[in-house]
Amino acid sequence: MTAPAVAVRRPRSRGGALLGLLAWLLGLLFFAPVGWMVLTSLHSETDAARNPPAFTASLTLDGYRNFFGASSGASPWPPMLNSVTASVVSTLIVLALAIPAAYALAVKPVRKWTDVLFFFLSTKMLPVVAALLPIYLIAQTAGLLDNIWLLVILYTSMNLPIAVWMMRSFLAEVPVEILEAAALDGARLPAILRRVILPVTAPGIAATALICFIFSWNEMLFARVLTGVVAGTAPVFLTSFVTSQGLFLAQVCAAATAISLPVLAAGFAAQDKLVQGLSLGAVK
Template structure:
């Protein structure tokens, strides 16, 4: 007697439901965007705070003297060029000799600083001498002395040597003042130069001046531009030594600005116009070399 077996169909296993998603924890997307925008907002706010005095000076320079001296200030006063006409007119003291003196002292001292700082930075970075760190800190220590502390010895030296009211005395002073800063900046830039580049130039028979100015110089051109611009600005804006050590022949532009403060009062519109006109060379140099300045100041910051 045969038995018939009925085939059984296997039941598929029950599907397990997917695990429930946990609620997202952390900061929502919108607060994250707000937090990321805070540094940018603070940077813009700080920039505006520093720019407001400049904007106020520019606006005041185009006002009449009576409107500039009003209290509260007359922001909607009519604009005029009278202050600029008086500044560049030949009725009073001409601004061109002080401007030429400032340009001569700034350019000459900057050129001397580069000629002296580039070999020194080369010796302290690419070809370091023994105790080069001590030399670097010695350069930096010269900037720790307040400028007013050396004013009397320098005045006596200039008086005894007949260098009072001489523009070349300011050139020497500005060179010595900016040289430590230039050495420190150029040393950090030259430290990024590959040694193989210099070794290849030496194999080709290049001497030290050729290596400095034709091999290393183009490589660190942004650093040289940044150093030159900073030294130029420091020399152009210096007033303490120029005020004490110069008179009529070697008067510089910052000293010339003090002539607008008279016993009759302070002429705000004329001072603002003169300040803007004297600041234009520095602003033009900074605008023309802004790309090199940013590259130079950020050189070596990102490895």
């Protein structure tokens, strides 16, 4: 009678432990500025301006009260609403244009599809500053200055090349057999896109949408030059805390923290889709 086999637990390698420790250190290193910003936003202006910093200073919500207009009366909600409108609407338009374009480049490739991809990439080679003056003159002639829909158009054109490249990589991972089976069942192109492509590539779509949303939300150059009182966005409102009287560090950190919350909430809500989508081969 043979003795039962005993499972031997292999000791964890020293290299794996070192890599894990290094990953934690890098994570804390990248999180340190964000944590310091949040901590500074909870200090008074006197404590925030101390050098060296006062880690044990008392906490207060005065910075957030000032951000929401307790002292100045300036409400952050119109700029926040403008940012939400420009980011969400432009992201939806980008997805509506990028998915069919990526389908044509990946699943049903057009002739010289590599040249088409290079054309999309070449639109990102021009510096934004170089196109700022012509865009301003065109917007001034068309009467679109200080108009939120001008930002929607600009953010759509800014994010469309990135979305096409990402969605093309995601769609290239879709098995051709699924599409052929849907075509044999009599499904037309709109039905294939709606019932086959969208469910299969949902993680990739979520990753693309989140990246486009973040780029649109954080954009400040176009919004700073082309808007004013009516269509100013959240990043433009953030610059109003830097005045001729000085830099109010606690107020700026409180404003930056509050403005960052929508992006953090969107990333947290779609984190599983984002990781799954980025692992489908978006960077191939």
